[in-house]
Amino acid sequence: MREIYRDLARDLLQNTLTCLGCGDCCHLEQWGHELWMTHLELYVLISEHGLRRPTPGGTCPYLREKRCDARTGRALGCRVFFCRDPHQQAERxxxxxxxxxRxxxxxxxxxxxxxELLRSLGHVEYRP
Ligand code: SF4
Ligand code: SF4
Known part of the structure; x- marks a missing residue:
């Protein structure tokens, strides 16, 4: 998974995608966004940053003061979400x-x- 994330970071540098880092899209329910991921991504997220249970309001529990607190372990969907992507580069x-x-x-x-992230964090059991 580390190799996959490393290669993706390299590819992202070669694209013209921009993010202002405002953290708005991490207010998932407010944004109307369901963040789906494979259990391998979820495992990396939790093993690197601990298991954080979701709180009411539907904000990702890894968001701290408008910043992602789980940068190195965040899921693929987090890494390739760019609200300003007119050419669907991120989708590809x-x-x-x-x-x-896969x-x-x-x-x-x-x-x-x-x-889905919030439902998974609410139910998953993790034993390091
Ligand atoms: S993708 Fe958009 S909403 Fe999300 S942090 Fe970047 S600028 Fe903000
Ligand atoms: S893991 Fe980080 S980037 Fe992904 S939704 Fe949560 S705070 Fe946002």
Whole structure:
């Protein structure tokens, strides 16, 4: 997963996507956004940044003072969401890198599960 995220970071540098870092889109319910991810992404997020339970209001619990507190472990959907992306560059990157995660799961014989972030954080059990 680290290799996948590293390659994505390299590809993002080669695109013209901009983010002001305001954190607005991390107020997921307010934004009308469901953040879906594979369980491999969820595992990386929780193992690197701890399990944070969602609170009422539907804001991602990893948001702290308008900044993501989980930058290194954040999911693919976080990395490729750009509210100003008129050419759907980010969507193409998302598909490419989701396929990489699917391939990784296939190579390692892991069944891939998908879940929405807030619901998953509310139910998941994590034992380091
Ligand atoms: S993608 Fe848009 S809403 Fe989200 S942090 Fe960047 S500028 Fe703000
Ligand atoms: S993990 Fe970070 S980038 Fe993703 S929704 Fe939460 S605060 Fe935003």
């Amino acid at each position: 990157l998302y598909e490419t890198y989701l396929n990489r995660i 391939e990784l799961a296939g190579e390692t014989g892991v069944d891939l599960y998908y879940g």
